Amino acid sequence: MKTIFGKRDIKLNTGSIINKYGIYFILVLLLVLCSALSGNFFTVKNLLNISRQISVTTMIALCEMVLLICGGINLSAGAQLCLSGIISIYAYLATESVMLAVVVAILVGSFLGVINGVITCYLGVPAFITTLATNMIFRGVINVWTGGQTIWGIGGYSILGQGYIGIVPIPMIIMIIVVALIGFITKNTILGRRLLAIGGNQNAASASGVNVKMNTFIAFIISGALAGLAGAVHLSRLSMGIPTAGEGYEMDAIAGAVIGGTSMTGGVGSALGVLIGSLIIGVINNILNLTNVTSYVQDIIKGLIIVVAVLLDIQTKRNFK
């Protein structure tokens, strides 16, 4: 064995390369396969279309990743998305300002994150249970508030989800900014390091002076804010405030995060990985649509992919436990 400082001893074995970059191989393979399956796949129009379709999933997947890396989870993401989105629409209808509506969505999402955070970090309820419960509560609030009725006629608000700058869809731009921001937070900030440390070994993090409660609490707020932003984009894409929006999205998002290399047991995850994970899911959805596979079969295929992804995750982690 050599010390850290020998220069020639950087040795990557094939196993670790596949573990590290396997996800990119899969994506490339998928793109090649899809191009062969459908002539309509590898066109600028379709690819931009995919990016628009995955923007919301990616943001929700990031909202899961931020909590998964520190050992948490957010099962209320779908309801957070919907509630924030609907309040954002009300804000837009009252003020006609898209910018303000977006800020409202993020603030509402953050506030919902605070609720999750207080219950989990300061009252000590496990994140899984907390967010399972608040998912019901938030969804219930939406239905009570709207009376279960869809809000129509949102006018200019739809630019957020449907607009373009040049040929680039606005949701894609928002998604890229969010990926970059979360990537920066996880990789380059003290907060990110601490979240990874907490998820990797909470006891050790705590013994190193990391304030576990506070940092996890912040992760809940960020997670909520992302769900809120995703809500504004999503409802804007739909052109309506539908009270069932986002139902079950957290599951797709967790799948995307895990396929993208986020560990379900904490300590590992990256924003870029999550983007790739969502892309893989998005591409699969897209090609299944292009080749007219029914949505029932799509569910089966997606489920199988999640199993494979988690198996890969377990395999990778087994080496370190």
Added chain:
Amino acid sequence: MVEEQFKISLRHIRKAFPGVIALDDFSIDVRKGIVHAIIGENGAGKSTMMKIIDGVYQADRGEILIDGKHVDITDPIVSSKLGIAMIFQELNFMPEFTVAEHLFITREPRKLPGIVDWRKLYHDAAELLKTEELPYNPKTKMKDLSVSDIQLIEISRALSKGAQILIMDEPTASISEFEVRRLFRKIKQMRDAGVTVLYISHKLDEIFELADMVTVIRDGKHIDTRPTSEFDSETIVSAMVGRKVEDIYPTRDTKPSEVVLEISNLCAPKVCKDVSFYLKKGEILGFAGLVGSGRTEILSLTAGLTRYRSGTIKLKGRPIVVSSVSSAIKQGILMATEDRKRYGIIGIRSIMENISLPNLEFVSRFGVINLKKEKKISANIAKDLNVRAPSLKTLAATLSGGNQQKVVLARWLLRNPEILILDEPTKGIDVGAKHEIYKIMNDLSMKGIPIIMISSELPEIIGMCDRVYVVSEHNVIAEFSGSDITQENIMRVQTGGNRE
């Protein structure tokens, strides 16, 4: 002369793990109906040998004979059929199971196939506990029992399954003195009933009391086997260590000067009442005592891992309040905890991240880390401490115990500690790495950093410390310094209880 019939023999066993040969041409013969002690330092290969006998590991080479016949022990089920039972150091049990369920797990009496006869189960369990003279209720849940209780139940279970060879892996590591007596009585009773006991330990006093034969193992090799009476503590230690004691504990030339840390009347619920001690600059201060005596708990108060209710802590003459780990860190009181896997390293993250975790503020502005700077400071300290790894990105979990310990030390040394508390710093570390850790401790001490070392290994305490406090029953009961730090003195107060 007729060749003696041995109960169990290992012949030329070799077992290698990636990067280390755990056992090398290891042979041993164990007679029937005796207590045969296997003694050696941490990492000498004792546990590997046991696990090969138990079938958890398979030897790469060599053979095992039971009653003179060759056997293939491919897994623990086979070994159990051969009458081998192992009492692990870390006991495995289901906390919600009752004593009866535990005793008869996998062989519950049945009414019909697959249907447990509960009445018979509890009846049989009660009978078994009675014949074994154990005062437990079969309906007590396992989680309500102490480690020692569970050990005794494990032994009874093994005997009831017809075990002829019982392997015990450091059974006294975490039980009280009273419980040790009770356990020893049981072991002697078993031996007299013809059971062969393989007893692993590194505690000399236990060996002399209990064992009929002793085998010393070092670096995976068989060193010596003799009747216990032919050994004395000096010959055993030199056989175990393989060099003179002076060579293990490097010398150091420091004169402890002014008092740096002064703890008075520290008090915390369930931890201690009214504990006082002090630490001088340039000193290595030992905290000796049995496991469970409260050493770790008392010093955890000082390092902010747990909170104290009353008492004063003075650092360099100035009273301070330690309310959390981060407040202790800010004051420069740093503690490297005993259980590295649980409280030390973050295995899934890199060496660099493990080192920089509590030091990120040094390399950051507005919460954003300067990755280059982080890499530089981590690399420097890792180099200083001679951390051996392919790169700074290597995951901490893949390192050996010694290198993990160095990573934990590196983490704290970046902060220029005022006081460094090391809890069992050489636990689970091989002899060579131990020596390195000791050297690091000496260097730090010579730089003026006072060190508190908690240790269960008396030779280490004696070899390294300028002064020693002995802790018993959550209280500091004695203090020795200089040439008064001897095994006899410390043992006497440890076992003697509350005398000064």
